[in-house]
Amino acid sequence: MSSQLFDAIDNLSSEKGIDKEVLLEALEAALISAYKKNFQSASNVRVELNEATGKMSVYSRKTVVEEVEDSQLEISLDEARKLDPNYELEDTIELEVTPKDFGRIAAQAAKQVVTQRVREAERGVIFSEYIDREEDVMTGIIQREDPRFVYVNLGKIEAKLAEAEQMPTEEYNIHDRLKVFVTKVENTSKGPQIYVSRSHPGLLKRLFEMEVPEIFDGVVEIKSVAREAGDRSKLSVYAANPEIDPVGSCVGQRGQRVQAIVDELKGEKIDIVEWSEDPKVYVSNALSPSKVVDVIVNEEEKATTVIVPDYQLSLAIGKRGQNARLAAKLTGWKIDIKSESEAREEGLLTEAEDTYSEEVEDLFE
Structure with a gap:
């Protein structure tokens, strides 16, 4: 086995951000599969990879028995003791069975399996990256649309904006940049799927957290949100410190803070009221x-x-x-x-x- 394969794995690990051990395990599984397929072997085999030398070895595992019924899985006690006199019945013995031209065959057979594992690992990396963004706001660019969804590019993945999650007063044009609220991230057989919303009350809440430092710092608390997306919303806020005006903090000087959110929501009217017990x-x-x-x-x-x-x-x-x-x-x-x-x-x-x-x-x- 050429050291070039290990170099390729190192490069894949760095470029794709995938754990090297995941790739090596995938390679081992692929080589075992290739050995069994190309050499008509049903035996229990193990592959050993030596990164330092670039060498690959295949070992067949056999159980020591009194009388052999399956030569691929068993070895007689007499034969085993010719190799090592200390073997006993039920011991497991490993015999190297590496074919001379196995490196070339294995590399070809391993390519597809490793590619599949790389794809799965990439999906796992993407899922791990986005699962923490549930109920958060992200900025994306509209890529395309079909009768069911508007697809928003969030960087490494396209998110789905369903018709029910769209603002009825808003048009969605290709290449438009907009902020979306991540409602759900799930791992499916087709890879990670992300669903976003422009109408969810959580979008309004997160926009205020981003725009108002007092909310982000916890000095002012958003108690409740009621929203009819694209038309009108109400937000109740509270400050434990009586010297702080929670409504004024959200409105901002000359209404700049709330106006920035109104602009992002394409003119949606926002009433900010003070919460009371x-x-x-x-x-x-x-x-x-x-x-x-x-x-x-x-x-x-x-x-x-x-x-x-x-x-x-x-x-x-x-x-x-x-x-x-x-x-x-x-x-x-x-x-x-x-x-x-x-x-x-x-x-x-x-x-x-x-x-x-x-x-x-x-x-x-």
Whole structure:
């Protein structure tokens, strides 16, 4: 066996980032297969590779028995003791059976098997590299598309962006660069498969982590995200330190931070509200930008009745109910919105709340 083969393995290991031992094991398996195929041997054989000398040896393993029934697998005690008088019954003996021209035959037979193992090892390396990127944001370039997927090149692999994970307001053109959220990485018989999303709420969360240092550092915490991709999203944030404004941190000076995310999401509107453990405050904040007169909480059913000024009713509900729907998703509370007029008729407003509401209305007149 020429040392050139070992040099080739060294080069493959370096170029492909594959463990050298994996390649040597593949080579051994290929050589054993080649020996059995070319020399019609069914015997139990072992291949020994010597990198220092570049030599390859094939050994046939046989069991020492009293009476031989299969000469390929067994050797008689008498024959064994001619080789070494210390052999006993049931011992295993190894006999070198390396053919003179085996190197050439083995190299040819090994090529296909080694190539296959290299491909498998490469897939393993790629899978190991990307499995840690699940639920993370990556930047890719659109390569192609078919009726089912848009294919995004992430460097060493193409990710699949399914139609259901696309933003309905977005066009995907070849060579466009975009950020995607990695939803799943799996190892299949066809190699690693990566699935990404542009509509997942996790994309919005990760974009804020990338854009807002206070979130990345853990000073400001994202509590919840509700998203209708391409149209509108709501994000609730919290800071344990009362001196830190979590909403202001996310918005940034002159709105630069949130605007960068809006631009990445092609104009998707984003409401950032402050989280509170008090459901009255939290639900009220979540219905931003509408004003709220009162929030009546039903703890058992985790439901709220929200009273808003009459002139704010349509704003609180939102177009096609979107504002109320997103607020409910964000908070995890059911939200029933009523105007002040309805609330008065149903006796839900107290005099104090009525007076407060009139003062609020005066501010807007």
